[in-house]
Each structure stands twice: as C-alpha cells, then as structure tokens.
Amino acid sequence: NAGVTQTPKFQVLKTGQSMTLQCAQDMNHEYMSWYRQDPGMGLRLIHYSVGAGITDQGEVPNGYNVSRSTTEDFPLRLLSAAPSQTSVYFCASSSTGGWDIQYFGAGTRLSVL
Amino acid sequence: AQKVTQAQTEISVVEKEDVTLDCVYETRDTTYYLFWYKQPPSGELVFLIRRNSFDEQNEISGRYSWNFQKSTSSFNFTITASQVVDSAVYFCALSDNRDNDMRFGAGTRLTVKP
Numbered sequence: 390n391a392g393v394t395q396t397p398k399f400q401v402l403k404t405g406q407s408m409t410l411q412c413a414q415d416m417n418h419e420y421m422s423w424y425r426q427d428p429g430m431g432l433r434l435i436h437y438s439v440g441a442g443i444t445d446q447g448e449v450p451n452g453y454n455v456s457r458s459t460t461e462d463f464p465l466r467l468l469s470a471a472p473s474q475t476s477v478y479f480c481a482s483s484s485t486g487g488w489d490i491q492y493f494g495a496g497t498r499l500s501v502l
Numbered sequence: 503a504q505k506v507t508q509a510q511t512e513i514s515v516v517e518k519e520d521v522t523l524d525c526v527y528e529t530r531d532t533t534y535y536l537f538w539y540k541q542p543p544s545g546e547l548v549f550l551i552r553r554n555s556f557d558e559q560n561e562i563s564g565r566y567s568w569n570f571q572k573s574t575s576s577f578n579f580t581i582t583a584s585q586v587v588d589s590a591v592y593f594c595a596l597s598d599n600r601d602n603d604m605r606f607g608a609g610t611r612l613t614v615k616p
Binding site: 490 | 508545549593602603607
C-alpha cells in the first residue's frame with residue numbers, strides 16, 4: 390500500500406549541479422503535481438500533469454523541468470541548482486485534477502549550498 | 503486570482519481547550535473547492551476535509567468541525583477539547599475548475615501543551 394513514493398528523502402547539492410527528484414504513485418491517478426514548501430509561504434505549485442504526455446506550469450515553475458512518460462512516474466528536474474531552490478519538495482497525486490483530494494508523498498528536503 | 507489567507511501564524515493552547523483556525527479565501531469562480539490539510543511534526547501532509555462551493559453545510563467529524571460561510575468567504579476549522587496529538591501545522595487550500603491547481607494558505611502552527 391505504497392501510495393506516493395518520493396526519493397530521495399534528503400539531498401545536498403552545490404550551486405550549479407543538476408539532479409532529479411523522483412515521484413511514483415501506484416493508485417493509477419491521472420493527475421500528479423509538484424509543490425515546494427518554504428517557511429511562512431505554505432505550499433506553492435511548481436508543475437503539474439493531467440496525464441501521460443501532458444504537463445503544465447504552476448505558480449513557481451522557473452528553474453524546474455518535468456515530463457510524464459508513464460501514468461505512474463512524474464520526475465522533477467533541477468538543471469542548474471541555485472540556493473533559492475533550497476526547500477522541501479512534495480509530490481502529490483489525485484484521481485482527476487487539482488480540485489480533487491491530493492495524496493502527498495513524504496517529501497524531499499533539498500539544500501543547495 | 504485565487505488566494506488563501508490564514509492570518510494566524512501560530513496558536514498555542516492548553517490541552518482540552520477549544521481552538522479555531524481561521525481561513526479566508528478569494529476566487530472569481532462560482533464553482534470551487536476548499537480543503538484542510540494537517541502536517542504533523544513528522545512532515546507528511548494529511549487530508550482532513552474537502553468542501554465544494556455549493557455545499558454550505560457545516561461538517562463535524564469527532565472533535566473536528568468546519569464552518570463554511572460564503573457570505574464572508576471563510577472556511578474555519580475548530581478543534582474541540584484539543585489534545586497534544588493535535589499539535590501540527592494546518593493548511594487551508596482552495597482549488598477551482600479553471601486553473602487545475604490548488605492554492606495553499608501559509609499555514610497555522612498549532613501547539614497544544616499538556
């Protein structure tokens with residue numbers, strides 16, 4: 390009964406490095422999304438996908454790329470990490486869309502030095 | 503544009519007190535959905551409730567209750583007889599059918615002291 394699985398749980402990067410945050414769900418959900426959580430700002434939507442092959446930008450997309458080749462996976466790529474991307478990242482999925490109940494992964498804590 | 507305001511940054515109560523967390527929202531749409539999520543110290547986000555804009559009935563679930571008032575654009579959350587396990591950050595969120603995203607408030611950190 391895995392739900393939404395995120396890896397890694399923790400990561401430290403140097404400025405300019407690239408990495409991919411992994412997200413997988415086993416609930417056959419069409420909608421998947423990535424949020425970042427910063428102190429005092431709640432969660433802000435980075436990118437979302439309404440199905441395989443379809444992605445769109447959220448509120449704070451700059452510096453991040455996504456793709457959705459399968460229903461299960463929705464990786465988030467940082468091409469050139471910056472200190473401003475230090476945050477906690479959450480992946481979420483729902484059955485239909487952004488208006489549906491979101492099921493969240495455990496989060497990835499990322500530090501960019 | 504959608505916006506959610508949780509004016510209370512932190513609240514501290516003593517166990518068994520009742521506490522209300524405020525949530526005020528803004529949207530242009532007539533069809534929208536309101537949510538509350540709980541984030542305990544362990545960090546995960548736990549869904550508590552979803553309410554659509556056409557259902558203004560208050561909801562009660564055990565010690566939790568929610569008061570939705572469209573006239574004041576508010577969706578407040580009350581915990582009755584609070585317990586230490588209620589200590590968490592609580593987020594109110596809003597989503598409509600237009601943008602397919604969910605906007606969160608900044609969260610309210612609730613501390614329940616024994």
